[in-house]
Amino acid sequence: MQTEKNASVSRTSVDAASGNPAVAGKHRKPHLVDRENRATVGEINVPNPKMQCRDVSVFYDYGEKEAIRKVSLDIGQNEVIAMIGPSGCGKSTFIRCLNRMNDTIDGCVVKGRITLDEINIYDKSIDVVPLRAQVGMVFQKPNPFPKSIYDNIAYGPKIHGLVQNKSETDDLVESSLKRAGLWNEVKDRLDQPGTSLSGGQQQRLCIARTIAVDPEVILMDEPCSALDPIATAIIEDLIDELRQEYSIAIVTHSMQQASRVSQRTAFFHLGDLIEVGPTEQIFLNPLHQLTHDYITGRFG
């Protein structure tokens, strides 16, 4: 793994045009971009972007370890964009840049430019606290706070001063739980601990908690990987509904999930963004040999 990674670093310098058929693998289809080409293929721009990333590189351990390299990608208004790729390729690292969660990791360095509504979120004048309310995040493992269901939801609005009194809080809790499709299941036990819910309910509670602070973008890092198929289906439906109001970036290791919920898909491989495009195109007619190999299950 490590040697492969090192090798790929040297390969980045190979120009896209110099794809040499002599070094290509045997599964190569003639019309695809060669495996050795590490530059992004496909359309990274969207007409009306919510967020824009340009040449984003992330290093861990105080710059020792490069996790993603020069990733450029737009996230559109009201779209779901899926990040796919083999594990360790930097999907989580990438979306954690979008709300500066990587700032909480000692020794993590982010380079490049990321804008939200054309404002650079890594600018010195930007405070991460309101940023993270604008760009909410749902994690892989459901992580309700050790508080009641009610307080789990009310916590965010309270710290951000979005509610002034009890009745406003009650309303916000109710509407958030409704939008997360959890209200009917929990309305009679709002004072029970959030941890008493089932895994799928906990994850919806976390989504409700995130939308309670009224974000514009929601990041989801493999939100269904700890859930059973039925809970997964419920969450996927929910994501589709939430798209009406938010921009959503979702990391998933399930290609079926990506094809079910997303409009655009980005394929990462060993720290490089290999290919971006409309989901249908990525799954039916990928442009890059590596994308083709991945979605046909040749590796991953």
Next chain:
Amino acid sequence: MTPTHTLILLLLLCAVGYQVGKKRSFAVAKIRGGPRVLHSRPVYYGSLTALWCAVPALIVFSSWLMFESGIITHLVISQLPDHIQDLSADRLNLVMNDIRNLVNGNIVSKAAGPAIQSAADHYQQLQSISHASVAVLVLVMAIAGIMAAQYYIRPELRARNHVERMIRYLLIVCSTIAIFTTIGIVLSVLYESIRFFKIVPVFEFLFGLEWSPQMAIRSDQVGSSGAFGAIPVFMGTFLISVIALSVSVPVGLMSAIYLSEYANKRFRAVAKPLLEILAGIPTVVYGFFAALVVAPVIRNTGEFMGLDVSSESALAAGLVMGIMIIPFVSSLSDDVINAVPQSLRDGAYGLGSTQSETIRYVILPAALPGIVGGVLLAASRAIGETMIVVMAAGLSANLTLNPLETVTTVTVQIVTLLVGDQEFDSSKTLAAFALGLVLFIVTLILNVIALYVVRKYREQYE
């Protein structure tokens, strides 16, 4: 041959038995085609032989020694002249003591008469006969054990199962030693306490407001009857523990928060062991510190502010004790804070919490049960602490909540009641056991609660 020699010889025989058994197992295996036909590995046959050699012999040996002295005493008494035999049981006991002392070459209460001297000779004679016979018996049994094992060793013998069963019994015995010791301690304290409560009613002890346990030796002395109201003493313990906890809980908790949430790795690597060194300082050294440094500082400061501070004060002892238990609080809290899953922190940061909001609203509530457990353990440590209080808080049992006055604590009173020569049936001495019993019950309850809370907390994140 003394019993010690017998024991050493027995051990040697065991070692021989081990080797013999091992050899024997090889020998029997060889006839049938190599060590693989053995049920167990050869060492087990050796160990089994050693056990057969040692266990029966040891049982005989110890039961012999247990009854030896009683039987010999009986025999010696029956040989004593009639006028001695007719003495009351107590006096006879004293005589026997003299005889035994004579035998062991110790100081005797008075010059021995010829009757006593001959009895002592008789005693010695019987004793050596007894020792010689037990030696012969034990060694014969040991050798018989080895030979029997030799006879029984064959490839089918399940030596491993036998040996491991014995080992299991041994482990069971060891694991119950602590339990039985505790029970023994409780019973002895309970027994003496009940004797105390026969003299001083329980009610008077638990709710009395005056503590002055000095009993006069002659009845016409001043203050001949002591007062055994334990409230002032427990109040002192309570006062000092509260002072200690109000120092150690905030400081310990905040240092734990700093170490686990803010400090970088390098600072943590240095600071945490340093903090834990505090726990390794002997309490008597803290006592010096309290008495020689802290108490004078407090008195001088108090005088400066126009307060009346006694030179030994609850405040000095409490402060130093608080410093002593900081590591308990901080290291336990640090552990529980670190055990709060990272995903909870991520969740809070992901919602836009600041670091201090995350700590106050998410991490501390999640860690609270564990922290409470740590504080309770620290509290029971404070309640049981003696040395610092002896040196810095004084001995007089004032019923006061003023931290600037001298107070005393339960443990200090126990020490002062039992130091020096004591008559073990005066209420003064017995009072120490009653205090100990109550103290034991209080700390036991605290510990049980603490363990329960901590266990609950662990379950939550597993």
